[in-house]
Amino acid sequence: MTAYAFLGALEQGFVFGLMVLGVYITFRVLDFPDLTVDGTLPLGAAVSAALITHGINPIWSLIAALAAGCIAGSITAILATRLRIMSLLASIITMTGLYSINIRIMGRPNITLLNAPTIFEYFDFLGLPRHVVTVLLFLSLVLISKFLLDIFLYTELGLAIRATGDNPQMARSQGINTDRMIVIGVSISNGMVALSGALVAQSQGFADVGMGIGTIVAGLASIILGESLVGTQTVPRQTWSSVVGSVLYRIVIAIALSYQVGFLHLTPSDLNLVTAILVVLCLMVPFLREKFQRGK
Amino acid sequence: MLSAVEITKVFNKGTINEVVAIDSLTLHVNDGDFITVIGSNGAGKSSLLNLLAGTYIPDSGTITLAGEDITTWPEYRRATFIGRVFQNPFIGTCGSMTIEENLALAYRRGLPRRIRKGITEKDRTLFRDRLSILGLGLEHRLKDKVDVLSGGQRQCLTLLMATLRHPKILLLDEHTAALDPKTAEQVLKLTDQIISELKLTAIMVTHNMRQALSMGNRLIMMNRGKIIMDAQEKEKVKLTVQDLLEQFSRVRGKEFSEDRILLTD
Numbered sequence: 308m309t310a311y312a313f314l315g316a317l318e319q320g321f322v323f324g325l326m327v328l329g330v331y332i333t334f335r336v337l338d339f340p341d342l343t344v345d346g347t348l349p350l351g352a353a354v355s356a357a358l359i360t361h362g363i364n365p366i367w368s369l370i371a372a373l374a375a376g377c378i379a380g381s382i383t384a385i386l387a388t389r390l391r392i393m394s395l396l397a398s399i400i401t402m403t404g405l406y407s408i409n410i411r412i413m414g415r416p417n418i419t420l421l422n423a424p425t426i427f428e429y430f431d432f433l434g435l436p437r438h439v440v441t442v443l444l445f446l447s448l449v450l451i452s453k454f455l456l457d458i459f460l461y462t463e464l465g466l467a468i469r470a471t472g473d474n475p476q477m478a479r480s481q482g483i484n485t486d487r488m489i490v491i492g493v494s495i496s497n498g499m500v501a502l503s504g505a506l507v508a509q510s511q512g513f514a515d516v517g518m519g520i521g522t523i524v525a526g527l528a529s530i531i532l533g534e535s536l537v538g539t540q541t542v543p544r545q546t547w548s549s550v551v552g553s554v555l556y557r558i559v560i561a562i563a564l565s566y567q568v569g570f571l572h573l574t575p576s577d578l579n580l581v582t583a584i585l586v587v588l589c590l591m592v593p594f595l596r597e598k599f600q601r602g603k
Numbered sequence: 604m605l606s607a608v609e610i611t612k613v614f615n616k617g618t619i620n621e622v623v624a625i626d627s628l629t630l631h632v633n634d635g636d637f638i639t640v641i642g643s644n645g646a647g648k649s650s651l652l653n654l655l656a657g658t659y660i661p662d663s664g665t666i667t668l669a670g671e672d673i674t675t676w677p678e679y680r681r682a683t684f685i686g687r688v689f690q691n692p693f694i695g696t697c698g699s700m701t702i703e704e705n706l707a708l709a710y711r712r713g714l715p716r717r718i719r720k721g722i723t724e725k726d727r728t729l730f731r732d733r734l735s736i737l738g739l740g741l742e743h744r745l746k747d748k749v750d751v752l753s754g755g756q757r758q759c760l761t762l763l764m765a766t767l768r769h770p771k772i773l774l775l776d777e778h779t780a781a782l783d784p785k786t787a788e789q790v791l792k793l794t795d796q797i798i799s800e801l802k803l804t805a806i807m808v809t810h811n812m813r814q815a816l817s818m819g820n821r822l823i824m825m826n827r828g829k830i831i832m833d834a835q836e837k838e839k840v841k842l843t844v845q846d847l848l849e850q851f852s853r854v855r856g857k858e859f860s861e862d863r864i865l866l867t868d
């Protein structure tokens with residue numbers, strides 16, 4: 308792998324790290340399997356790209372993307388809590404609806420942002436090459452998000468959200484409105500995913516309605532990968548797992564794409580299959596470890 | 604103080620599995636009452652507590668607290684004035700969270716959950732203070748996860764959590780049934796101590812007649828979703844295990860002799 312490709316993998320690892328932190332909130336904290344993210348990642352990209360092409364400041368477009376993600380997340384959560392639709396199904400419903408909405412927002416299935424203003428222009432004064440700026444900016448953003456999330460999960464509200472995911476019966480008997488906690492948590496999660504999508508669109512120069520496919524699996528793969536290395540003992544460790552896992556995952560993917568296996572040369576369209584296999588391998592680790600130890 | 608009037612709860616209505624868990628039951632709980640509840644399996648004891656706590660909403664009838672109709676209040680809202688300990692030690696606490704985090708959750712019962720530091724040093728001092736009452740050394744283990752505690756320790760912690768913010772009423776559903784006899788005895792002693800120290804109003808379900816007689820000021824016997832005996836104060840003091848057994852056999856006929864869960868020791 309070239310240094311350039313490595314830098315590219317870092318950049319992706321950091322920017323998708325925001326998405327992974329979002330997935331961590333639903334899957335690990337709330338225990339609410341949420342597939343909405345496959346729709347909210349392109350939603351964030353679509354909102355940001357559409358606003359930028361309409362002449363809106365790219366920073367405002369990020370805030371709008373975040374808000375749109377929160378709204379999409381709250382719809383899934385309300386479907387699940389108010390209408391008592393199974394969380395997985397509720398999220399698939401929202402995700403499906405978002406596909407049409409995303410095309411409506413963009414007016415077509417994709418928008419290119421070549422020559423359009425992006426947030427990276429604000430850092431031109433540094434005099435660094437664009438791809439270095441991008442990496443540094445995404446690194447700062449994912450670290451800030453990680454630390455903010457850590458602090459949040461130790462607030463009164465954060466504790467209540469964690470209790471809701473761990474033991475809803477206990478949470479209710481301690482006066483916690485579990486339905487509301489799910490709405491808040493799933494909203495924040497999807498807001499982060501949409502923000503991640505908006506940043507991706509601005510860095511790669513386009514938004515596409517299909518860019519969200521496989522988001523959830525990539526998120527899960529990252530979390531599992533990170534957890535096996537960093538551990539899950541405390542909240543800060545869990546969020547580190549998400550960030551580290553996200554970077555590792557992108558590096559693994561970059562390596563997989565850069566090698567030719569016999570006559571087979573992997574292309575980006577094989578990425579989802581590679582991810583799927585990676586998740587299965589990761590999930591097998593504890594199983595194999597147990598088997599191995601028993602065998603001894 | 605707390606009143607349930609003619610409440611009925613039917614599970615699986617309209618199916619072959621239909622069960623009338625609570626059958627037009629009326630109960631007035633007075634301020635300061637410590638009620639023990641006995642009854643055979645399926646008599647509706649847990650259902651009664653679940654209805655009072657709002658886990659289920661009754662099909663008919665009303666529940667009022669200090670004159671206010673709370674029949675349709677959801678569980679989390681009623682938790683403002685209700686403290687609960689469950690039979691299953693795993694239900695009352697969050698295993699993946701630390702002892703102090705669990706206590707902090709309980710310390711905000713009935714109060715809004717804000718975006719503020721969840722645990723302050725002042726809270727910790729209070730938690731240590733309260734934990735030391737248990738005599739289990741948990742005051743030195745604030746940052747341990749609840750996962751690593753034994754069932755008995757978890758029940759003690761749950762009891763502490765249920766009473767950290769003074770509840771208007773404490774509901775205990777066979778909270779010692781899953782523990783070994785020695786631990787159960789300790790938890791019961793603690794229960795008695797906390798209830799009398801904080802002058803709590805409480806309802807305690809038990810399968811042990813001796814316990815039901817020795818604790819509290821009022822005893823209720825349930826059968827098939829109804830209250831079939833309600834002995835208060837002086838009346839309760841005079842009661843013996845023999846009286847309870849006779850009452851049981853009167854309503855259940857020979858059925859009761861097969862009810863091996865009725866403990867008389």
Ligand SMILES: Nc1ncnc2c1ncn2[C@@H]1O[C@H](COP(=O)(O)OP(=O)(O)OP(=O)(O)O)[C@@H](O)[C@H]1O
Nearest residue numbers: 614615622624642643644645646647648649650651
């Ligand atoms: N969630 C539920 N769904 C269906 N049936 C239920 C439910 N909860 C209770 N029941 C039924 O209602 C009846 C009363 O049950 P309940 O648990 O209140 O009895 P109990 O007096 O607490 O018994 P035990 O001494 O075994 O705990 C039983 O027939 C039970 O099967």
Ligand SMILES: [Mg+2]
Nearest residue numbers: 648649650776
């Ligand atoms: Mg019961």
